[in-house]
Amino acid sequence: MTVSSIPYIIIDFLKGLTVRDKYCGHVTTNDIGKELSLAGWVFRRRDHGGLIFVDLRDVTGLVQVVFSPEISKEAHEAAGDIKQEYVLRVTGRVEKRPAETENPNIPTGEVEVYVRSFEVLNTCKTLPFQLDDEEINESIRLKYRYLDMRRPDVQKVFIERSKASKVTRDYLVNQGFIEFETPFLTKSTPEGARDFIVPSRLNQGMFYALPQSPQLYKQILMMGGFDRYFQIARCFRDEDLRADRQPEFTQIDIEMSFVDREDVMAVSEGLIVAIYEALKGKKPPEMPFPRMSYAEAMEKYGSDKPDLCFDLPLKEITDIFTETEFGVFKKTIEGGGILKAMVLKGKTLSRKDLDDTVDAAKEMGAGGLIWMRRDGDAYQSPVAKFLKEDEKAGMEKALDFASGDIVFIMADKRDKVDDVMGRLRLYLGAKFDLIDKTADKFLWVVDFPLLEYSEEEKRYVAKHHPFTSPKESLRTYQGDYGSILANAYDLVFNGVEIGGGSIRNHRMDDQQELFKVINMKEEEAADKFGYLLEALEMGAPPHGGLAFGFDRILMLFLGLESIRDVIPFPKTQKGTCLLTGAPSRIGQRQLNELKIRTQTESR
RNA sequence: GGGGUCGUAGUUAAGCCUGGUUAUAACGCCGGCCUGUCACGCCGGAGGCCGCGAGUUCAAUUCUCGUCGACCCCGCCA
Numbered sequence: 001m002t003v004s005s006i007p008y009i010i011i012d013f014l015k016g017l018t019v020r021d022k023y024c025g026h027v028t029t030n031d032i033g034k035e036l037s038l039a040g041w042v043f044r045r046r047d048h049g050g051l052i053f054v055d056l057r058d059v060t061g062l063v064q065v066v067f068s069p070e071i072s073k074e075a076h077e078a079a080g081d082i083k084q085e086y087v088l089r090v091t092g093r094v095e096k097r098p099a100e101t102e103n104p105n106i107p108t109g110e111v112e113v114y115v116r117s118f119e120v121l122n123t124c125k126t127l128p129f130q131l132d133d134e135e136i137n138e139s140i141r142l143k144y145r146y147l148d149m150r151r152p153d154v155q156k157v158f159i160e161r162s163k164a165s166k167v168t169r170d171y172l173v174n175q176g177f178i179e180f181e182t183p184f185l186t187k188s189t190p191e192g193a194r195d196f197i198v199p200s201r202l203n204q205g206m207f208y209a210l211p212q213s214p215q216l217y218k219q220i221l222m223m224g225g226f227d228r229y230f231q232i233a234r235c236f237r238d239e240d241l242r243a244d245r246q247p248e249f250t251q252i253d254i255e256m257s258f259v260d261r262e263d264v265m266a267v268s269e270g271l272i273v274a275i276y277e278a279l280k281g282k283k284p285p286e287m288p289f290p291r292m293s294y295a296e297a298m299e300k301y302g303s304d305k306p307d308l309c310f311d312l313p314l315k316e317i318t319d320i321f322t323e324t325e326f327g328v329f330k331k332t333i334e335g336g337g338i339l340k341a342m343v344l345k346g347k348t349l350s351r352k353d354l355d356d357t358v359d360a361a362k363e364m365g366a367g368g369l370i371w372m373r374r375d376g377d378a379y380q381s382p383v384a385k386f387l388k389e390d391e392k393a394g395m396e397k398a399l400d401f402a403s404g405d406i407v408f409i410m411a412d413k414r415d416k417v418d419d420v421m422g423r424l425r426l427y428l429g430a431k432f433d434l435i436d437k438t439a440d441k442f443l444w445v446v447d448f449p450l451l452e453y454s455e456e457e458k459r460y461v462a463k464h465h466p467f468t469s470p471k472e473s474l475r476t477y478q479g480d481y482g483s484i485l486a487n488a489y490d491l492v493f494n495g496v497e498i499g500g501g502s503i504r505n506h507r508m509d510d511q512q513e514l515f516k517v518i519n520m521k522e523e524e525a526a527d528k529f530g531y532l533l534e535a536l537e538m539g540a541p542p543h544g545g546l547a548f549g550f551d552r553i554l555m556l557f558l559g560l561e562s563i564r565d566v567i568p569f570p571k572t573q574k575g576t577c578l579l580t581g582a583p584s585r586i587g588q589r590q591l592n593e594l595k596i597r598t599q600t601e602s603r
Numbered sequence: 604g605g606g607g608u609c610g611u612a613g614u615u616a617a618g619c620c621u622g623g624u625u626a627u628a629a630c631g632c633c634g635g636c637c638u639g640u641c642a643c644g645c646c647g648g649a650g651g652c653c654g655c656g657a658g659u660u661c662a663a664u665u666c667u668c669g670u671c672g673a674c675c676c677c678g679c680c681a
Binding site: 050136243 | 679
């Protein structure tokens with residue numbers, strides 16, 4: 001652990017305070033000769049018998065304090081009992097360290113404090129883990145999060161988080177945004193993620209829902225005339241967790257009136273650049289952020305959030321094989337399916353690598369995956385014998401398929417091919433080290449479809465959310481609802497979606513039409529969103545916005561691998577808090593008050 | 604809901620595949636020594652229901668099944 005790694009300078013806030021005069025990390029050569037009181041935790045103690053050294057640590061860093069019998073016999077004697085993480089207040093004179101005993105590795109390494117007197121403000125039991133051990137199991141770190149947080153590297157993350165919040169507020173307030181707090185106790189909505197539910201005591205049998213996002217409130221604020229809204233908003237979704245997903249998380253939520261897509265994207269991009277600069281100390285490499293249509297992203301990368309840190313595009317080669325004699329290709333094409341290929345250039349793959357890749361594709365849902373290796377004019381492949389000369393020539397031209405390259409081909413329905421090949425692309429990128437880990441690739445993905453057909457529910461559902469406006473009016477639209485585009489946009493960073501938004505429907509008839517198309521009955525729409533529809537009829541301005549995943553942005557910009565690393569008190573994958581033990585059973589009295597009976601009680 | 608990895612002193616790991624001795628090491632902890640260390644050093648010591656429960660076996664940390672917990676992924680996450 002590098003104690004000196006906190007770059008965040010806290011100015012001297014301690015003037016006039018009585019317990020201590022300075023932060024530990026702020027003692028400098030300017031203090032030499034001064035008598036100071038310091039307070040902090042005992043990071044390490046080095047007892048030489050005649051002389052005891054203690055590294056005293058606070059949020060700013062550490063300073064060496066010396067207990068010497070020549071300064072105070074009492075203090076030196078009492079210091080024999082000091083242990084790790086005791087909380088001390090020491091008073092003594094700052095001196096320059098004797099020659100040859102400076103420590104150039106810490107900022108305070110030129111000075112030390114000779115303790116005249118000290119008091120133990122608190123003791124500390126034997127620690128469950130050593131604070132300077134970097135390999136500690138995460139569950140123990142989370143159970144003792146307060147100890148984990150004493151580690152400078154962990155403190156640094158939350159200091160950076162605070163900095164990012166401030167940058168966000170400063171930037172948006174300077175752009176005329178007004179900060180709001182919207183309710184946590186809200187109304188359950190049918191679309192989208194599963195809600196966290198809160199029982200209402202005053203209205204028995206009724207439930208609040210915690211907000212999945214402040215979506216409707218922020219739209220209502222636009223209808224309230226506030227013009228530009230933002231909130232650093234906690235959101236709740238009762239879905240399964242992942243490395244980058246927590247049940248409660250924070251969004252930077254933005255909404256603006258009288259804007260089009262370009263206006264929202266411009267403000268948002270400015271905000272992201274500001275946060276990036278604050279955390280990374282430099283501007284993003286590419287500005288303005290490049291853009292790609294959803295259609296192109298799916299076509300070339302099989303993903304709506306393509307990772308551009310490596311190339312490896314997908315190419316459709318259905319045309320080359322229209323006359324093929326290879327059964328699988330032939331059958332696929334006849335059945336309306338397609339072929340897509342990825343060429344891995346200049347990599348030597350073992351037979352095992354190839355087999356592993358095929359297995360990986362199958363696990364991702366492919367029926368199979370064909371590989372071909374070109375050695376000069378010879379083709380090595382399980383399907384080599386079916387290949388015609390013009391097909392080889394066609395691939396070589398279309399794919400730039402050169403000697404030594406390997407091509408992977410998948411044949412299936414378009415959606416399936418895009419999905420599997422898109423994921424296989426990421427697999428190959430990771431497995432064969434194609435990803436430029438130093439690259440920071442922002443990308444706006446635009447022109448999403450408004451709707452997608454849900455096989456499960458046998459109806460169209462909103463791809464973004466059901467308040468998103470289409471690029472052309474649904475009321476006059478004729479034809480396939482699956483192909484109508486939305487005024488929606490996502491911001492992608494290194495293959496991860498960090499934010500998304502849309503221009504909303506601001507007229508009641510448009511919104512009602514959308515509800516109709518997604519098969520929401522009028523009564524249901526009125527029941528769930530009646531207040532919105534009514535508000536839309538009372539002079540709602542055109543408006544739109546977006547939301548960024550604040551935790552996710554921090555995780556990515558700080559180069560961390562888990563969203564839990566940027567959340568002070570995160571939940572485990574099963575949604576529990578190891579520190580507090582939440583969730584827990586509640587007492588019968590509480591249940592009675594709520595008129596709730598649980599099914600698993602008796603056991 | 605499904606697939607996978609892991610679980611051994613306080614901590615981090617080894618041992619387990621190939622069952623059998625006192626379960627090993629480092630850090631931490633306890634006691635002693637040490638006036639220039641900063642991952643201080645030296646000497647000595649304590650510390651284990653091998654996650655839990657069944658099964659197989661003469662014998663299980665080791666093999667099998669179940670279960671609990673942590674993590675990763677699929678589904679899910681408008």
